[in-house]
Amino acid sequence: MESLDPRLNRVNLEDKSLLKPKVALDQFETYETFVQTNENKPYQHEGVVHAPNEDMAFLFAKEQFSRRGTCSGISVCKTENVIVSPTTENGKNIYDEYEPHGSELHEYEKYEVFHLFRRGKQHQHIGQVEASSYDEAFNKSKAIYNNDKTVLNVWLVKTENILFVDENYRDIWHTLSEKQFREATAYRALDKIKKFKEENS
Amino acid sequence: MYGGGNTFEKLQTKNVEDEDPQLLAVFEARIERGEKIEPSDWMPDLYRKQLIRMIEQHAHSEIIGALPEGTWVTRAPGFKRKLALMAKVQDEVGHAQLLYSAAETLGKSREQMIDDLISGKSKYSNIFNYPAYTWADSCFISWLVDAGAIVNQTANSRGSYGPYCRALERICIEESFHLKYGHHCVIHMATGTTIQRKMMQEAINRWWKPMMHFFGPSDKISAHTEILMKWKVKMDTNDNMRNQFLDMYVPKIWELGITVPDPKLKKNNESGRWEYTEPDWDEFKRVINGDGPCNAERIAVRRMAEQRGRWVRKALLSPKSKYVTPLA
Numbered sequence: 001m002e003s004l005d006p007r008l009n010r011v012n013l014e015d016k017s018l019l020k021p022k023v024a025l026d027q028f029e030t031y032e033t034f035v036q037t038n039e040n041k042p043y044q045h046e047g048v049v050h051a052p053n054e055d056m057a058f059l060f061a062k063e064q065f066s067r068r069g070t071c072s073g074i075s076v077c078k079t080e081n082v083i084v085s086p087t088t089e090n091g092k093n094i095y096d097e098y099e100p101h102g103s104e105l106h107e108y109e110k111y112e113v114f115h116l117f118r119r120g121k122q123h124q125h126i127g128q129v130e131a132s133s134y135d136e137a138f139n140k141s142k143a144i145y146n147n148d149k150t151v152l153n154v155w156l157v158k159t160e161n162i163l164f165v166d167e168n169y170r171d172i173w174h175t176l177s178e179k180q181f182r183e184a185t186a187y188r189a190l191d192k193i194k195k196f197k198e199e200n201s
Numbered sequence: 202m203y204g205g206g207n208t209f210e211k212l213q214t215k216n217v218e219d220e221d222p223q224l225l226a227v228f229e230a231r232i233e234r235g236e237k238i239e240p241s242d243w244m245p246d247l248y249r250k251q252l253i254r255m256i257e258q259h260a261h262s263e264i265i266g267a268l269p270e271g272t273w274v275t276r277a278p279g280f281k282r283k284l285a286l287m288a289k290v291q292d293e294v295g296h297a298q299l300l301y302s303a304a305e306t307l308g309k310s311r312e313q314m315i316d317d318l319i320s321g322k323s324k325y326s327n328i329f330n331y332p333a334y335t336w337a338d339s340c341f342i343s344w345l346v347d348a349g350a351i352v353n354q355t356a357n358s359r360g361s362y363g364p365y366c367r368a369l370e371r372i373c374i375e376e377s378f379h380l381k382y383g384h385h386c387v388i389h390m391a392t393g394t395t396i397q398r399k400m401m402q403e404a405i406n407r408w409w410k411p412m413m414h415f416f417g418p419s420d421k422i423s424a425h426t427e428i429l430m431k432w433k434v435k436m437d438t439n440d441n442m443r444n445q446f447l448d449m450y451v452p453k454i455w456e457l458g459i460t461v462p463d464p465k466l467k468k469n470n471e472s473g474r475w476e477y478t479e480p481d482w483d484e485f486k487r488v489i490n491g492d493g494p495c496n497a498e499r500i501a502v503r504r505m506a507e508q509r510g511r512w513v514r515k516a517l518l519s520p521k522s523k524y525v526t527p528l529a
């Protein structure tokens with residue numbers, strides 16, 4: 001095949017009939033990504049990356065979610081490590097509606113708590129509790145973080161299952177100002193059009 | 202980047218009449234109120250399948266759409282253009298990843314989606330089956346194909362499926378850079394030397410036909426989509442989106458002293474609609490079904506990526522991994 005893409009002319013492509021379907025997990029596991037846009041704001045869920053391990057998940061998340069705007073922190077955790085409460089209907093508070101039971105007991109550990117306040121929006125990081133099970137963590141966050149704001153859904157993640165970036169590495173977020181070429185504002189051209197129109201009218 | 206309209210042919214699904222009427226009523230009332238549907242909510246089979254197909258095709262269009270421009274990165278004129286084009290291509294691939302994840306929340310794995318792309322089973326935006334011969338073609342894509350995509354994506358971002366809307370909001374912010382960058386490139390060519398102007402004009406001439414196809418077949422001949430409009434899966438008709446695109450961009454092309462290769466193209470000031478030569482929908486169908494100038498090449502590049510990256514993915518995969526559907 002003579003192609004406009006020179007790589008295709010160099011590579012020896014396997015016959016299409018030899019194509020086998022991808023094996024399970026060929027695209028790896030998913031990691032949920034939480035982004036802090038500036039130091040005074042809570043971390044917020046932004047989306048998902050596929051990665052073979054935590055460190056690469058962090059790198060992919062950094063590429064995907066901090067290309068633009070501002071960012072002061074990203075953390076990632078495996079999707080399987082997020083424990084999700086049911087979601088309420090009709091604006092009811094999940095802390096009034098739901099009583100968790102049956103989760104495994106273990107040593108006291110830290111848990112991160114995320115709240116969803118509005119349908120269609122994303123979960124926000126609210127704080128941390130210490131507990132010996134997910135049930136206890138849910139009840140403790142109800143005692144500490146439930147106020148007049150309606151919570152529709154709660155996510156709990158053991159702190160040890162989240163990759164946070166060390167405070168000392170804050171500099172890695174300070175490169176965005178060098179990337180003005182990624183911004184629409186770097187491509188103003190109205191003067192050029194105006195001049196062209198004047199010369200040609 | 203994304204061209205819709207081609208995504209609404211009939212699907213094999215459970216009939217809407219066979220869905221649980223109570224659940225269906227709750228679902229429809231939620232959409233009616235303007236609330237988003239989230240992955241854990243009940244949804245009709247048709248809604249789920251249609252969305253998977255639409256979001257998946259959108260993701261493929263981002264991946265494949267990065268190819269005609271991607272090959273111009275090394276030949277873009279000057280360091281600044283290379284830097285900008287590289288950033289744009291990276292964005293497009295990032296868009297694909299956001300979209301694959303959104304589709305994944307509906308229950309189709311990324312492995313299956315990529316399989317369906319490289320086996321030729323899934324479709325993607327038809328316009329990328331045409332070749333980018335010159336730098337001016339790359340400029341056309343960056344400006345006008347992205348402009349078309351923005352019309353489409355802005356409409357879809359008001360849709361009903363939460364994860365798709367959130368991905369699109371993020372995408373639309375990046376698209377504004379693509380649009381301005383592309384316009385900047387075209388202005389530079391169109392206000393440049395005689396040769397540059399000629400190159401730009403020729404690119405417009407080459408791309409106008411696929412650009413008119415971009416929003417999909419005319420409403421007169423496309424499948425009925427009332428229920429998908431009601432469920433806020435499809436947000437506007439193909440002809441309305443095409444009209445919006447022409448309204449916004451034809452004057453901007455004309456002001457550069459460039460002509461559009463359609464003698465019938467003009468705005469009817471009474472109806473507010475643009476009139477144009479009816480695009481050749483047979484060609485559209487032929488190309489989307491595999492017989493375009495670049496279909497084989499585009500898929501071959503993805504097969505190459507599959508083949509070359511296989512050992513890396515194999516080496517990195519931990520035996521302890523297990524698959525869980527992403528949350529939102």
Ligand SMILES: [Fe+2]
Nearest residue numbers: 202263293296
């Ligand atoms: Fe895009």
Ligand SMILES: [Fe+2]
Nearest residue numbers: 202347376379
């Ligand atoms: Fe784009």
